[in-house]
Amino acid sequence: MELNNIKPAEGAKHAKRRVGRGIGSGLGKTAGRGHKGQKSRSGGYHKVGFEGGQMPMHRRLPKRGFKSHLxxxxxxxxxxxxxxxxxxxxxxxxxxxxxxxxxxxxxxxxxxxxxxxxxxxxxxxxxxxxxxxxxxxxxxxxx
Known part of the structure; x- marks a missing residue:
């Protein structure tokens, strides 16, 4: 075994998905993001529990109870x-x-x-x- 012959294990390395690199790749144009809308834009997403501006469930329901962590x-x-x-x-x-x-x-x-x-x-x-x-x-x- 020589240093110049060392290779990673079979299947350990695989090519990353390169989006937006032409129609031949299958991930060109919209790059797998669908058409328009907030989710298609970079940095465009919402926080967990967001309901489109409607008062979210965790704020609609009353706080109740307590359980000691001890x-x-x-x-x-x-x-x-x-x-x-x-x-x-x-x-x-x-x-x-x-x-x-x-x-x-x-x-x-x-x-x-x-x-x-x-x-x-x-x-x-x-x-x-x-x-x-x-x-x-x-x-x-x-x-």
Missing amino acids: LKFNAEITLTALEALGLAEVNLVALKQAGAVGELAKVVKVINTGAITKAVKLSGIGATAGAKAAIEAAGGAVA
Whole structure:
């Protein structure tokens, strides 16, 4: 192999479409832009959502609602799911390893859904008032 014999891979290079170069090319005269009008002219186009001067949809409809971008860092776990884990001590790392909460979760809270019979010690995890009462009734603790 010599430097003067190196070629690009087959099919890697192809000729660019040259518009406005005569009728034989198939893209002469109007250069594939049709006839007249705003879209046929250079620099002639409109912004996204433009409706010809009519009040656009995104301005006709009312603004409504709000969704916090921080919600993806919050997670919750039920008493039933906590029972199913079968761990004596539960923290954020243990919940992530078990797949009970998402990998992005930073704040986890136990909610009072279902029942719990095993004693579970929570560390670094919140709990609702009802869930805390149920955990303590089962002999567990919320730190």
